[in-house]
Amino acid sequence: MNLLTDPLQQVLALACAWLVIGALGLARNGSVEWATRVLYPAGAVVGLGLAAVALRAIFQPANSLVLPLGLPDLPFHARLDALSAFFLLLLGSVSAGVSVYACGYFRQQQGTAPGLICLYFHAFLASMALVMVADDAYFFMVAWESMALSSFFLVTSDHDKAEIRRAGYLYLLIAHVGAIAILLCFGALQAGAGDYTFEHIRALQPSASWATAAFLLALFGFGAKSGIVPLHVWLPEAHPAAPSPVSALLSAVMLKTAVYGLIRVTLDLIGSPLWWWGVVALALGLVSALGGIVFAAIQTDMKRLLAYSSIENIGLIFAGFGLTLIFHGFGMGALAALALTATLYHCLNHAFYKSLLFLCTGSVLHATRERSLGRLGGLIRRMPWVAWCALIGTIAIAGLPPSNGFASEWLLLQAFLFTPSLPHGYLNMLVPVAAAAVALTAALSGYVMVKFFGVVFLGQHREARLAEAQEAGLWERTGLLWLAAACILLGLFPAMVIGLLDPITRALTGHGIGNLAQGWLFLAPINAERASYSPLLVFLVTALLVAAAWLAIRLFHRGGTRRAAAWDCGFPDQDARMQDSAEGFGQPVRHVFEPFFRLEQHAPAPDDLRPRFSESATDRLWHWLYLPIARGVERLTALVTLLQRGRISVYLAYSFATLLALLLFAR
Amino acid sequence: MISLAGLAAQFTELVLAVLLAPLLTGWVNQCRAWLQSRSAPPLLQPYRVLGKLFRKEVVLAHNASPLFRFAPYLIFGCLCAAAAIVPTLGTDLPLNAAADAIALVGLLALARLFIALAGMDVGTAFGSLGARREMLVGFLAEPALLMVLFTASLISNSTSLTTIAETLAHKEFVIHPSLAFAGVAFTMVSLAENARIPVDNPATHLELTMIHEAMVLEYSGRHLAMIELAASLKLFVYSCIGLVLFFPFGIAGGGDWRGIVLALPALLAKLAVGGALLALIEMVSAKMRIFRAPEFLGTAFLLAVLAMLVHVLLER
Numbered sequence: 001m002n003l004l005t006d007p008l009q010q011v012l013a014l015a016c017a018w019l020v021i022g023a024l025g026l027a028r029n030g031s032v033e034w035a036t037r038v039l040y041p042a043g044a045v046v047g048l049g050l051a052a053v054a055l056r057a058i059f060q061p062a063n064s065l066v067l068p069l070g071l072p073d074l075p076f077h078a079r080l081d082a083l084s085a086f087f088l089l090l091l092g093s094v095s096a097g098v099s100v101y102a103c104g105y106f107r108q109q110q111g112t113a114p115g116l117i118c119l120y121f122h123a124f125l126a127s128m129a130l131v132m133v134a135d136d137a138y139f140f141m142v143a144w145e146s147m148a149l150s151s152f153f154l155v156t157s158d159h160d161k162a163e164i165r166r167a168g169y170l171y172l173l174i175a176h177v178g179a180i181a182i183l184l185c186f187g188a189l190q191a192g193a194g195d196y197t198f199e200h201i202r203a204l205q206p207s208a209s210w211a212t213a214a215f216l217l218a219l220f221g222f223g224a225k226s227g228i229v230p231l232h233v234w235l236p237e238a239h240p241a242a243p244s245p246v247s248a249l250l251s252a253v254m255l256k257t258a259v260y261g262l263i264r265v266t267l268d269l270i271g272s273p274l275w276w277w278g279v280v281a282l283a284l285g286l287v288s289a290l291g292g293i294v295f296a297a298i299q300t301d302m303k304r305l306l307a308y309s310s311i312e313n314i315g316l317i318f319a320g321f322g323l324t325l326i327f328h329g330f331g332m333g334a335l336a337a338l339a340l341t342a343t344l345y346h347c348l349n350h351a352f353y354k355s356l357l358f359l360c361t362g363s364v365l366h367a368t369r370e371r372s373l374g375r376l377g378g379l380i381r382r383m384p385w386v387a388w389c390a391l392i393g394t395i396a397i398a399g400l401p402p403s404n405g406f407a408s409e410w411l412l413l414q415a416f417l418f419t420p421s422l423p424h425g426y427l428n429m430l431v432p433v434a435a436a437a438v439a440l441t442a443a444l445s446g447y448v449m450v451k452f453f454g455v456v457f458l459g460q461h462r463e464a465r466l467a468e469a470q471e472a473g474l475w476e477r478t479g480l481l482w483l484a485a486a487c488i489l490l491g492l493f494p495a496m497v498i499g500l501l502d503p504i505t506r507a508l509t510g511h512g513i514g515n516l517a518q519g520w521l522f523l524a525p526i527n528a529e530r531a532s533y534s535p536l537l538v539f540l541v542t543a544l545l546v547a548a549a550w551l552a553i554r555l556f557h558r559g560g561t562r563r564a565a566a567w568d569c570g571f572p573d574q575d576a577r578m579q580d581s582a583e584g585f586g587q588p589v590r591h592v593f594e595p596f597f598r599l600e601q602h603a604p605a606p607d608d609l610r611p612r613f614s615e616s617a618t619d620r621l622w623h624w625l626y627l628p629i630a631r632g633v634e635r636l637t638a639l640v641t642l643l644q645r646g647r648i649s650v651y652l653a654y655s656f657a658t659l660l661a662l663l664l665f666a667r
Numbered sequence: 668m669i670s671l672a673g674l675a676a677q678f679t680e681l682v683l684a685v686l687l688a689p690l691l692t693g694w695v696n697q698c699r700a701w702l703q704s705r706s707a708p709p710l711l712q713p714y715r716v717l718g719k720l721f722r723k724e725v726v727l728a729h730n731a732s733p734l735f736r737f738a739p740y741l742i743f744g745c746l747c748a749a750a751a752i753v754p755t756l757g758t759d760l761p762l763n764a765a766a767d768a769i770a771l772v773g774l775l776a777l778a779r780l781f782i783a784l785a786g787m788d789v790g791t792a793f794g795s796l797g798a799r800r801e802m803l804v805g806f807l808a809e810p811a812l813l814m815v816l817f818t819a820s821l822i823s824n825s826t827s828l829t830t831i832a833e834t835l836a837h838k839e840f841v842i843h844p845s846l847a848f849a850g851v852a853f854t855m856v857s858l859a860e861n862a863r864i865p866v867d868n869p870a871t872h873l874e875l876t877m878i879h880e881a882m883v884l885e886y887s888g889r890h891l892a893m894i895e896l897a898a899s900l901k902l903f904v905y906s907c908i909g910l911v912l913f914f915p916f917g918i919a920g921g922g923d924w925r926g927i928v929l930a931l932p933a934l935l936a937k938l939a940v941g942g943a944l945l946a947l948i949e950m951v952s953a954k955m956r957i958f959r960a961p962e963f964l965g966t967a968f969l970l971a972v973l974a975m976l977v978h979v980l981l982e983r
Contacts, residue, residue, distance in 0.1 A: 378730065395777070401777060413769055442810070460790035531769075545743070563726075565729060566728035
């Protein structure tokens with residue numbers, strides 16, 4: 001059977017397999033065993049298959065296909081090139097881990113039936129895969145909207161709770177506002193010919209004003225989907241509301257489909273970006289990165305904290321993309337390739353470590369039924385597997401060597417260090433400030449992750465019942481280990497990842513930085529004189545030094561080890577409430593970045609016998625942007641209700657007036 | 668490529684760093700005592716303290732996790748690796764191809780992450796308080812240090828520390844105004860990072876103002892010795908970064924054995940002067956309230972960014 005030798009056909013077949021697996025969930029809708037023992041493992045196998053196919057397809061020439069599907073005269077076009085293949089690889093490999101985890105995660109619970117969740121879950125995966133192979137605007141939008149809808153139903157799977165319904169509504173609203181912008185963007189690109197295939201759009205040379213309009217619409221639409229400031233408000237509501245495996249997919253993969261769309265439209269369909277687009281993307285990205293991480297620092301819900309950290313990471317990705325556009329706009333292809341490599345590498349890294357951490361919170365949630373950081377603590381002693389996996393994710397997300405997060409931040413900073421060669425005076429000045437913002441963001445993410453890991457896993461149990469918390473099951477652990485291993489491997493062998501990205505940067509910028517003279521051990525973009533980094537060597541040397549210190553102690557040390565009560569400066573009556581709370585840990589950041597927040601404080605009166613102090617920090621944008629818009633919409637709709645009188649004679653008069661007007665005009 | 672002489676130089680530098688680091692701490696303490704007209708502790712006092720701690724038994728809190736026991740070794744390993752990257756005697760260091768200035772900042776940040784996590788592990792009031800303050804200092808000091816290193820990288824067109832050292836040492840005498848800004852920023856960052864007055868006080872204990880000491884309160888015996896040695900190494904590493912960036916004279920070029928032998932007294936002299944200056948700075952300044960620390964470090968950060976701007980505007 002040579003029907004499926006073509007990688008594109010294989011990808012489409014695997015997407016269909018996901019749909020079939022999802023539909024099979026309905027066969028035994030109420031059965032958790034059917035979904036978690038049969039369907040999710042099958043979905044994981046499909047994910048692995050997709051990753052394998054995509055890995056091969058990156059190095060193969062692009063091929064396209066017209067599908068016998070769609071409307072009459074408007075068939076679906078599909079195409080698989082290196083960029084699509086890379087994002088499919090991301091989708092397949094991350095979803096494999098998440099699906100394996102889901103086998104152990106989903107249990108009988110309130111809300112949507114397990115079979116239905118299974119359907120939405122796999123439809124979500126399939127539609128993301130289809131977004132990445134779509135080759136005309138129609139197919140793209142169909143896949144895009146299926147993705148939005150299936151994820152909406154997943155977000156609201158616990159729909160008995162009012163705040164979850166509210167989160168789902170906000171998500172759907174902003175997703176659709178964004179989708180309209182994307183639709184208009186394709187409209188602006190096709191230049192009135194009525195041909196919406198990407199092949200046609202690619203061949204066109206749009207004028208600068210149309211191209212700019214298309215870019216800004218794409219930035220708005222895809223920015224809304226990826227949670228870029230100021231369109232980010234839905235993200236910290238929707239991501240935590242979903243079940244943890246879904247949160248992982250939303251943060252890790254769905255945000256990347258928006259990045260994929262933006263890269264596809266800007267660098268592939270428009271093809272010749274102007275440099276100042278990059279400045280816009282860079283500025284938006286940096287504001288998102290800094291804003292996201294500052295808000296993450298003050299969160300008290302562990303999943304919200306991670307959701308805000310996703311905004312930060314997407315901000316860094318947008319900043320890298322903006323830098324790509326700036327270099328590309330000035331015709332500096334090799335540097336554009338460097339910045340694009342850093343961007344895509346960061347996409348891959350964020351997908352792995354964010355899904356890892358979201359899944360860890362899922363295990364904590366199952367073991368403790370608690371999401372609030374203020375009621376957790378000390379779980380490293382009850383759940384060592386989850387804790388050590390979370391530690392790997394923590395190091396990676398904080399961007400520390402030798403993890404994968406550091407490798408991509410290293411590349412991004414290297415790209416920034418080349419900006420003084422830009423032939424533009426003001427940009428040269430702007431860029432040190434941008435590099436400083438990236439460095440500050442990276443350092444702040446260390447702060448946030450110490451808070452996350454320290455408050456959840458270290459210290460004493462803040463609630464007595466945490467002492468009965470159970471370690472995650474075998475399925476969950478397998479999923480976590482898969483993702484953690486990927487974080488480590490992606491960090492230790494960055495030169496190989498760059499080799500993977502080489503065909504993409506060659507196709508989009510005309511240059512590649514993957515053919516390294518230094519071999520697989522060293523990461524040395526541009527040239528080794530300038531900068532090189534070898535995480536494997538750093539790791540080995542550090543490990544060797546640690547081992548040497550440990551061995552020296554073992555050999556020469558004579559003193560023993562004794563367990564006793566904690567010292568704490570000799571204070572005898574310690575309890576768990578004396579540790580830093582999540583609010584307390586966020587306090588310095590709230591103090592330093594006060595202008596970011598809208599603070600509401602309630603201090604007790606001096607004569608108050610039962611004094612209570614409360615403080616809440618909320619997003620200023622919510623009050624400055626969203627509430628005014630909502631009020632405006634309400635006012636407009638109130639005008640419409642003036643028509644509504646509730647009396648039949650008035651409505652008959654309306655009909656009569658309409659008829660008269662039509663007769664007058666149509667004649 | 669990697670030469671035998673390079674490996675030997677690398678090993679020598681590493682061993683020298685571990686051996687010399689407590690001496691530098693002892694020297695600073697001695698200078699401080701003289702300036703405060705106290706009778707000074709002996710120069711070798713830090714070695715005696717380390718020796719005493721190594722001989723003692725470890726008292727672990729009941730709920731200390733494996734992370735708590737593992738962290739001191741890891742912190743020590745990270746700082747050793749950092750010490751190995753920074754050129755002190757010669758610039759022919761094979762490890763420099765593996766880790767550049769950004770990786771150096773990363774290694775220091777990794778050590779900080781682990782010491783903060785270890786501080787939170789037992790779950791005492793002081794531990795988590797110290798961890799939070801350490802991270803507060805860290806999130807402002809780390810980008811400032813990175814910006815200082817970037818300024819030097821932009822001058823020498825490389826983030827490799829050996830190339831930076833060679834460029835700055837062997838250039839004809841050109842005045843870099845950016846390095847002046849960077850120097851001030853770097854001094855402020857080093858004071859904060861090494862738990863020195865005005866941000867922290869290495870001599871204080873049992874006070875609400877402590878940062879570093881609060882985190883390591885639960886450590887004892889060999890673990891505390893590792894932490895103390897790591898703290899000394901950190902001071903040594905920061906001093907050497909400062910010397911490489913601002914006083915790189917006397918560092919030997921590649922494979923030059925005689926130069927390395929001559930570089931040792933130069934290094935010792937520079938460290939002696941630097942240590943005395945550190946003691947002087949600590950003498951004449953007062954400890955700040957913890958809430959003033961962000962302003963102090965914010966200033967350092969802005970100065971470092973200004974240094975980059977000055978370089979981009981004036982020096983190209």
